[in-house]
Amino acid sequence: MLQLKQISKNFGGLPALSEVTFTVPKGQLTALIGPNGAGKSTLINCITGVLEPSSGQIHFQNQQITALPAYKISRMGISRTFQNLKIFPRLTVLENILTGLTCEGGNSMLMAMLRLPYLRHRERKLKLRAMDALDRFGLADKINWPAGALAYGDKKRVELARATVGQPQLILLDEPVAGLNAEETAAVGEQLRLLRSAGHTMLLVEHDMALVMEIADQVVVLDSGKCIATGSPDEVRQNPLVLEAYLGRMDATA
Ligand SMILES: Nc1ncnc2c1ncn2[C@@H]1O[C@H](COP(=O)(O)OP(=O)(O)OP(=O)(O)O)[C@@H](O)[C@H]1O
Ligand SMILES: [Mg+2]
CATH class of the missing domain: 3.40.50.300 (P-loop containing nucleotide triphosphate hydrolases)
Known part of the structure; x- marks a missing residue:
């Protein structure tokens, strides 16, 4: 490979x-x-x-x-985690994981602003996948926390969930x-x-x-x-x- x-x-x-x-x-x-x-x-x-x-x-x-x-x-x-954590501290845990799916959300700014129904449907599907990843890494109860407020071990798991969510x-x-x-x-x-x-x-x-x-x-x-x-x-x-x-x-x- x-x-x-x-x-x-x-x-x-x-x-x-x-x-x-x-x-x-x-x-x-x-x-x-x-x-x-x-x-x-x-x-x-x-x-x-x-x-x-x-x-x-x-x-x-x-x-x-x-x-x-x-x-x-x-x-x-190719996805990765970093030795010295690189998460977005002000985004929520869920938003951090969604950044691991950005390649799949690929739409223009205009389309995003128009909020077309099929885009909303796709966003919902991406959110479900992100929540599934958070569940696997034991972070389901912290999805709305700002990532910067998590303990070190949880931050490491956010990175792992982000690196694996996009398959x-x-x-x-x-x-x-x-x-x-x-x-x-x-x-x-x-x-x-x-x-x-x-x-x-x-x-x-x-x-x-x-x-x-x-x-x-x-x-x-x-x-x-x-x-x-x-x-x-x-x-x-x-x-x-x-x-x-x-x-x-x-x-x-x-
Ligand atoms: N940006 C950089 N500028 C200059 N030297 C660097 C830089 N990054 C790494 N090095 C040097 O390159 C060598 C390899 O570093 P690297 O971080 O890849 O090691 P490592 O095997 O990951 O070590 P560790 O197990 O401590 O994480 C070291 O001598 C380090 O000081
Ligand atoms: Mg190293």
């Missing part, structure tokens, strides 16, 4: 990514792991058009998407359980499992190794901007390069 070919990204001459190559197969959950500063978020930003790679190519469903603007990539069916082709998740307590982590883990069994394709950046090793079909390991291993959770766990770069710490936290 997604192919990364020799992606490099430099910031002011310093390499954050060096010739990273791997593929994300359709219908699978690929985990992207690596120590702090390994380049995981930079890679997600390159895939989603937030950053332009310095070199290399990205193909999504056999189409070249390298350096396309973020809105075009989003319209092609995207590919979901990129940058540390979705970071900062959540054990109960919240288990609930999000369950949602990820459900998305995976429903056949969604996901790329998951996560430091919670217990979750990664349990849920991932494939694990890609970055270290100092380089891809040092790719394989099943078991293969990666036993890879000497990974052990050296990372697993000592992972075993301690798993």
